[in-house]
Amino acid sequence: MTQSKKQALIFLLTAYLLPFLLGGLIYYGKSKGLDISLLPAFQMLTPALAVSLIILNGRKERNPKVKRAFLTYVFFTGLFLLASIASLFMKNLPQNVLVIVFSLAFLVAIVSIPKDLKKAYGLDLSHKKRILGVLGIFLVLYFLRGALGSLAEKNFQEFLTYLTWNKLVFVLALVVNFPLSFIFFFGEEFGWRFYLQPLLQKKFGMVQGTLLLGLAWGIWHLPLNLFFYSAPGSGFMSLVNQLFVCVSYGIFFSFAYNYSKSIWTPVLLHYFNNNLILLFSKNMDPSIIENQVLTWPSVLVTGLLMLVFFGSFILSPYNRKPLHRRPDLEEIQEEIEKLEVPHENMEK
Template identity: 30%
Template structure:
């Protein structure tokens, strides 16, 4: 048991170290080119950054568990590594040579690789993708219900923000309009862009969460994951999300990632299906971008406190759900084995 504990600690340390080294190295590049490129191109750094957590997890799994991984899954991992390398090359060369085409090329790569990966996963004849929780039909009813709950949460957040900032009717109307197009955009997003959300969710939920939970327990493991995930957003807080108030932005992300991480952790434990958190993450980003509240935000102390309070109100209660009281979750049991 002690040997296993040391192994898990080393895996956590390696994951966090490699993930942050890649992220912050690209963040340094972003810092140096920030003043010389179109601000829209900064969003491309955010897009590619989504790949890094899963890239780190994939590299570590191939290094440590290659003999225990099915060759079809290894093939999928290699495809993902190729996507990451190509995307980073496009980003690094494009900022100086073809900045106006970076987004088009990246979205083309994401679309092509998402469709190819979706085909591989859908034709999962030997069930090898169960190892990483990527079985689309697994616990589908729970996945569907939890996604509906999250949509409800997003609507509640819009209502609370409307009361706080005095734009209740505008917020509700905007949310309803976004929800009208959500089914189509969600299905399309799953097909042509899920690989981006896999990038974050496999890294944070699929790889890091079960390891932290083995060491610290289900509640504390998820809570520890939150600040790590929040700090990972540091380069984006300084150059994309809130260049004028980056420190407040980073503080918000630490709290926000902790709070929403409680819900995402619950979703993953309840379903044992990584698709569930990928879809929730996709819905979250769609609602945020559609509401126009994603980039160039200016935080004040009052806005920071109110936003943290709203997120805490809607997400914190999930830490007291039955799934967090159980001795072991579906995914934690599978990680043990």
């Protein structure tokens, strides 16, 4: 088996098969009225888990600080899987403490990686202005899309009632909270944007690769669409809605990653997207994402607005010209072969 096929197999088994198998536990827990909220959170960790295993198994010699960072991630993911399963049968588990401790430990491990290796893995912050600029564009489009969606569904006044000063404090708190919980959003984006996006763009071209990634990302949500997000009878509509969202965001996140040259950009976008939904919950209740009752008109309105506001970035040169394609993992590892020799000598 070639190295490429081995890596693809590890990714498929870890990022896809594992979540689909755990979908059975989500279904079981939901049917029994158990707390299943940790299982979807664990699913977010699986794409980066797959890439971590690929990196750790790729070569015998590697920089110890890189190894330490990804071993930290793998260890946390294993513990969180155990906690997720245990949460079906036990209450008051200290999962928040676990998340905070390992988010900070993983962040410290990433910071310790030599600068050139951070850059190779898309982990550096060299282009801070671009990162913040893309985040600003995303937030403007996010609220504009929400406002137009509420107008289309004739509930704009209700939309305005959610935008209170208390909610503004919550948004500011999100900034402070990011280092304490970013690990889940890193979990998805390091898998989708760092690993799979360059691979698909190299094989199928910039535009086709970006669209295929959006579809692959959407289908990955299938167990959640069927057993977590949707009310009974809404599973298929939930999946269609998910495909609209993932293809559209996949296009914008692809632009964000290629433009900023940092995985932290899509991580930030994903973090704010998932957390800002709490603004539109009267009691800031995370369960707003569960048991959603959908209609075809609402799905089509959402899909159209997503494609207009975020899908239109398919026209960006950062999504169209091969010049801006990020290297895939094999190309990165070839470069790291050259970079790591000096680091290994320095360590000695």
